[in-house]
Amino acid sequence: MARKLNVAIVGATGVVGSIMRRLIAKERGNWGEVRLIASARSAGKRLEVGDELLTVQAIGPDVFDGIDIAHFDLPDDVSAEWVPVAAAKGVVVIDKSAYFRMDPEVPLVCREANPGDAANRPKGIIANANCTTLALIPTLAALNAEFGLVSMSVASYQAASGSGKEGLEALYAQLQKVGGADGAGTAGNDLRLVLGEEFNAPFGAPLALNVVPKVGGWREDGWTSEELKVRNESRKILGLPDLKVASTCVRVPVAVGHSQVVHATFEREVTVAEAHRVLAAAEGVDLVDDPENMVFPMPIDSVGREGTQVGRIRQSIDFPNSLEFFVVADNLMKGAALNSIETADLVRRELEAAQQ
Structure with a gap:
């Protein structure tokens, strides 16, 4: 009988780390030791993993001894050092930072699109894609396999929690402050006056009763890092290096759940009925598309x-071989913790089979 593998959560005290602990608790029987790792300031904390109460260990070279698989949820520069x-x-x-994603020797894995790539890891590293990309991929992978994806235009409406705990707390603080201001947002510049400059952080502008058309850092020619991630990561995961992609990423005053409007063009003709058939059978996709009865994806229902x-699926009127649709996913689940868990399951099965 194969021994049970040992797993670590690095960044166990964060928002995503807490979800990782809950998800690993659900599959606790698959693992030997579960080790929680975080910064030195968090060392010694006691955190629950199901019925167990585990002590957080400080990150350091020796903390990885005896570990088979490690989930990393750390800032880019910290991952670059410790991965x-x-x-x-x-x-x-399995690293959630952006640092290794476009390294040609590091697979970028989403189970619904390229599960076999997880076994090809010459550096011993597998990257987890950006949360916006991961919300798209299950739907795109299924449609691409059937109809051949040629191009897509994407507009994302991204939740405050995409900026982590700081973003979520900032949104709640802003909402609380404007909640008692009758008529807020109905006169020029009044929201800025109510909130003050201190509420520009961390989004660059107030988010309550507003949308901010900037997610990530600025890059060349006016693009943001988030918009380029959607393009580059989708190409890599889907194995479509020439895929044409246009992306605009917007931060919206939603707590959890990234939404995206997609215009996708395919090599072959596609109807709504055919898309429904493919997506209803697709792994990792929930078809939620009965608009006449007000049934369609929304962030409040994705948490x-x-x-x-995926829903609001329509055949494009003016563009041949094209569909319009609306995609929503919990950015902390499939967009982060769950995809990492699913990738680890692929690796676990591979390593256990090698022990036989």
């Missing part, structure tokens, strides 16, 4: 759900 340390000790690292919800 290679863990990998050098023989740990298979905590494992699948990506």
Whole structure:
């Protein structure tokens, strides 16, 4: 009988880390030791993983001894330092930062699109894609396999929690402050006057009763890092290096759940009925499309759900071989923790089979 593998959560005290602990608790029987790792200031904390109360250990070279698979949820610069340390000790690292995603020797894996790539990891590292990209991929992968994806234009409406705990707390603080201001947002510049400059952080502008057309840092020619991630990561995961992509990413005053409007063009003709057939059978996709009865994807209904919800599917009027649709996913689940868990399951099965 194969021994049970040991798993670590690096960044166990964060928002995504807390979801990781809950998800691993659901599959606790698959693992040997579960080790919680975080910064030195969090070391010694006691956190629950199901019925167990585990002590958080400080990150350091020796903390990875005996670990088989490690989930990393750390800032880019911290992952850049510590992921290679863990990998050098023989740990298979699944990293959620952006640092390794476009490295040609690091697979960028989404189970619904390219599960086999998880086994091809010359550096011992597997990257987790951006939360916006991961919300798109299950739907795109299914449609691409059937109709051949040629191009897509995407507008994303991204929740405050995409900026982490700081973003979520900032949204709640702003909503609380404007909640008692009757008529707020109905006169020029009044929201800025009510909130003050201190409420520009972390989005660059007030988010309550507003939308901010900037997610990520600025890049060349007016693009943002988030918009380029949607383009580059979708190409890599889908294995379509020439895929034409246009993306605009917008922050909206929603707590959890990234929404995206997609215009997709295919090699072959596609109807709404054919798209429904494909997506109803697609892994990781929930078809939510009965608009006459007000049934369609919304962030408030996506929270905590494992699948990506897709609806409002229409055949383009003016563009041949094209569909319009609306996709929503919990950015903390499929967009982060759940995809990492699913990738780890692929690796676990591979490593256990190698022990036989």
